[in-house]
Amino acid sequence: MHPDEKAKIHAQANGDAAEEKRLTQAACYLVQCWAEFPPNSAAYQQNYVSVVEAAGLEKEISWVQSQQAQGFFNYTVPQQFVDYVKANTIAPAKDALKVATGASSVAGGIGICAGSGAGCIVGAAPAGLELRRVPRCDWA
Incomplete structure (x- = not known):
């Protein structure tokens, strides 16, 4: 309004x-x-x-x-279109981006850990932190 x-x-x-x-x-x-x-x-x-x-x-x-x-x-129809795009395209895309960046952090952390036992000390932190932040997909 x-x-x-x-x-x-x-x-x-x-x-x-x-x-x-x-x-x-x-x-x-x-x-x-x-x-x-x-x-x-x-x-x-x-x-x-x-x-x-x-x-x-x-x-x-x-x-x-x-x-x-x-x-x-x-x-108006143009307002309806803008609202549709905001609700059904932009918001889900933001969540998808969060999932993708989180997944790359998890993969990087696991990759560091797989390289050596000592690497697990370094790699576990980013993997664990990103797994904790995975967003709920309310739009699904």
Whole structure:
């Protein structure tokens, strides 16, 4: 959501924190605030508004829809494309890069260790540290 849209929600809520939260959820439902995050990530879950939740936000959704005619809260096709790329291409690629660099550190550490018994003292540290850091693949 854009800062000007957040300001509109804040003004409409008129100091009522619960109403501001409901209006924000309604707006997020319509503009899919969660779409820019990898599915099942913490940020995705935090921003996701289900159909069941939206059913209880009819009044707020109507207000957001009335603002769309004025140019606010519109989720355009180019924005949808950018969000899709961020969530489904960039985030998984970052995790794949972490796995690849971690695997090379493990392989290097094991290679040092295989060279000699004394090398295990040096090689075990990078191998062990990298194995500990292997990321969970939440996007899988």
